[in-house]
Amino acid sequence: MERSELERELERLHAESWGWALACCARDHELAKEALQGSYLRMLSGHATFGGRSSVKTWVFGVIRMTATEEMRRRRVWAGRNVDAGSAIDAADPAPAADALAESSERSEILIAALAAISPRQREVLQLVFYHDMTIEEAARVMNISLGSARTHYQRGKAALAGKLVHEDVR
Amino acid sequence: MSQPGDDDLRAHFHTLREYDAAHAPEFRAVRADATRRADRVFRQRTMTFVWLAAAACLVIAAGLVLRRSRHDATVRFAGNGAPTISNWSSPTDGLLRAPGRELLSPPPILSSILDGATGALVNSKGD
Numbered sequence: 639m640e641r642s643e644l645e646r647e648l649e650r651l652h653a654e655s656w657g658w659a660l661a662c663c664a665r666d667h668e669l670a671k672e673a674l675q676g677s678y679l680r681m682l683s684g685h686a687t688f689g690g691r692s693s694v695k696t697w698v699f700g701v702i703r704m705t706a707t708e709e710m711r712r713r714r715v716w717a718g719r720n721v722d723a724g725s726a727i728d729a730a731d732p733a734p735a736a737d738a739l740a741e742s743s744e745r746s747e748i749l750i751a752a753l754a755a756i757s758p759r760q761r762e763v764l765q766l767v768f769y770h771d772m773t774i775e776e777a778a779r780v781m782n783i784s785l786g787s788a789r790t791h792y793q794r795g796k797a798a799l800a801g802k803l804v805h806e807d808v809r
Numbered sequence: 810m811s812q813p814g815d816d817d818l819r820a821h822f823h824t825l826r827e828y829d830a831a832h833a834p835e836f837r838a839v840r841a842d843a844t845r846r847a848d849r850v851f852r853q854r855t856m857t858f859v860w861l862a863a864a865a866c867l868v869i870a871a872g873l874v875l876r877r878s879r880h881d882a883t884v885r886f887a888g889n890g891a892p893t894i895s896n897w898s899s900p901t902d903g904l905l906r907a908p909g910r911e912l913l914s915p916p917p918i919l920s921s922i923l924d925g926a927t928g929a930l931v932n933s934k935g936d
Contacts, residue, residue: 657829
C-alpha cells in the first residue's frame with residue numbers, strides 16, 4: 639500500500655482508532671494518545687506492514703492493540719512493581735478517570751462502569767463487535783485469538799454486561 | 810426488568826462512540842506528535858551511540874599507551890649494559906679452579922689410543 643493511501647486510510651479511521659486505543663488503555667487519555675502515536679509511527683515508517691490478509695481496519699486495530707499493550711507494560715515497569723492490580727492490563731479496569739466521567743453522558747457513564755466489571759477479553763470483544771461494528775471473526779483476528787475463543791468471550795461477556803447494565807439501571 | 814438485548818447494547822456503545830469521537834484529538838496533531846517523538850528518540854539514541862564510541866576510543870587509547878610504556882621499560886632495562894643471565898659469571902668463579910688440576914684430569918680417550926699405536930710403530934722402525 640502506498641504511503642499516501644495509507645495516510646488517507648488512517649485519517650479516515652482516526653476517530654474509531656481513538657476509541658479503540660482508549661479501550662486498550664483502560665480509558666487513560668494520555669496513554670491512549672501515546673499508543674496511537676506509536677501505532678501511526680509504526681505503520682507509516684514501515685515497521686508494521688499491511689499484508690492484505692484482512693481488512694485495513696482489522697490490521698490497524700491489531701497494531702494499536704499491540705502498541706497499547708507495550709505502552710501499558712512500559713508504564714508498569716517504569717512505575718515499579720507497586721502498581722495496584724486494578725491498573726494492570728490483565729486485571730479488571732480501574733474506575734474511569736473522574737474528568738471523563740464528569741463530562742460523559744449518563745448512558746456512557748453506566749456503560750463504562752459496567753465494562754469495568756467484566757474480564758478484559760470479554761470487554762475487548764464486545765467493544766470490537768458493538769462499538770466498532772466488527773464481526774466476531776474480525777474481532778478474533780484483532781485480538782489474535784481463535785474464533786472459538788472469541789465466540790466464548792462474546793457470549794459470556796454479553797451475558798455479564800447485560801446483567802451489569804440492569805443492575806446499574808436499577809440503582 | 811428484562812436484560813438488554815443486542816440492540817440495546819449496541820445503542821449503549823454507539824452513545825459512547827459518539828462521545829469519544831467528539832473528544833478525539835485531531836489526526837494531524839497526533840501525526841505531528843508522533844514524528845516529533847520519533848525525532849527525539851533518534852536524537853537520544855544517536856547521542857548515546859556517540860558517548861559509547863568516545864568511551865571505547867578512550868579505553869583503547871589508554872590500553873595502547875600502557876602497553877607502549879611497558880615495552881619501553883623492558884627495552885631500557887635490557888640495553889643499560891647489565892649482563893644477561895647467559896653470559897654472567899660469578900666473581901668467585903676463580904676459586905673453583907684448583908692448582909694442579911690439569912695433572913689430575915684424565916687424558917683424552919681417543920688421542921691415548923692413537924698415541925699408543927703410533928708410538929709403537931715409531932719405536933719398531935727405529936730398531
